[in-house]
Amino acid sequence: MGVRDLILGGHMRPGERLSEVAIAARLGISRTPIRAALARLEQEGLLELIPTGGFAVRSFAQDEVIDAIELRGVLEGTAARLAAERGVTPAKLAGIKQLVLGLDETMRNGPVDMDFERYVELNAAFHDALAELAGSQTIRREIERVTRLPFASPSAFLDKQADVPAFRQSLLVGQAQHRAIITAIELREGGRAEALAREHARLARQNLDYVIEQDRSLLRRMPALALVGE
Numbered sequence: 001m002g003v004r005d006l007i008l009g010g011h012m013r014p015g016e017r018l019s020e021v022a023i024a025a026r027l028g029i030s031r032t033p034i035r036a037a038l039a040r041l042e043q044e045g046l047l048e049l050i051p052t053g054g055f056a057v058r059s060f061a062q063d064e065v066i067d068a069i070e071l072r073g074v075l076e077g078t079a080a081r082l083a084a085e086r087g088v089t090p091a092k093l094a095g096i097k098q099l100v101l102g103l104d105e106t107m108r109n110g111p112v113d114m115d116f117e118r119y120v121e122l123n124a125a126f127h128d129a130l131a132e133l134a135g136s137q138t139i140r141r142e143i144e145r146v147t148r149l150p151f152a153s154p155s156a157f158l159d160k161q162a163d164v165p166a167f168r169q170s171l172l173v174g175q176a177q178h179r180a181i182i183t184a185i186e187l188r189e190g191g192r193a194e195a196l197a198r199e200h201a202r203l204a205r206q207n208l209d210y211v212i213e214q215d216r217s218l219l220r221r222m223p224a225l226a227l228v229g230e
Contacts, residue, residue: 002027003037007046007057007227014059014227017050029067044148060228066205068152073201075143076130081194082184093186096129107175112168119171120155126178127154130197133185134135151228156204167207174203 003023005010006012018038024031041047047055102122108113131143147153179202184193 001002003034003041004046007041012057014057017054017056018047044145046149056218058227062228065149065151065208065228067203068146068149069204069208072143072154072204073198074151075139075146076127076177076196076201077198079131079134079136079139079143080185080197081190082136082139082180083130084188084190084193086134087188088133088153088185092129092133093182096126096182099126099129100175100182103178107171114168114171116168123174124153124155130181151204151208154204155202167210170203170207174200177203 003018006023006026012018020031020034020038024034042049042055047056048058050056099122103119103126106119106122108114127147131140134140162179177196181193181196181200184190184196199230
């Protein structure tokens with residue numbers, strides 16, 4: 001467990017000032033790596049500087065979370081378009097196709113009896129591979145940065161809702177989009193690949209809306225949502 005896990009696990013409240021000494025004692029490590037971790041989390045946007053010194057846990061408006069998800073979609077869409085326009089090496093294309101086949105296999109028995117844990121693992125691997133397809137370190141680095149935001153990760157709303165039918169049904173749509181994105185890239189259809197990737201990211205927005213607006217009982221499974229206000 002690290003500082004990020006403490007915050008997103010609900011162990012620290014929005015606005016709470018963080019103590020290097022207390023965190024170091026809790027994690028059983030020295031203050032030096034704690035200090036570095038706090039500075040990194042501030043750069044990522046999870047913490048904010050206090051005028052008198054030190055860091056506090058940030059709170060997020062719901063619109064900020066939506067913007068982070070939208071930004072991921074823009075960046076992944078750009079990665080998909082550039083991959084289609086520039087072309088992808090056979091090895092990279094074969095690799096991401098294998099991930100899609102693996103995702104298909106997890107859903108062979110339908111969304112109810114699917115291998116959910118394996119799906120989450122392969123879904124994360126698919127998005128990592130998509131970020132690499134364009135061969136742009138700039139795009140890859142920016143996608144990596146935005147996915148560190150609390151709710152922008154492709155798996156942000158997956159691993160806590162294994163038994164929620166609405167989420168499982170959305171995975172069927174998501175998997176169809178995975179296949180369509182790769183087909184568009186292979187056919188060198190840049191505009192279509194970009195539009196599909198951006199639409200795919202919006203599934204996370206739909207899942208966020210579901211949790212906040214329709215089934216708030218799920219909030220206790222996702223303590224990080226305590227950081228999100230109206």
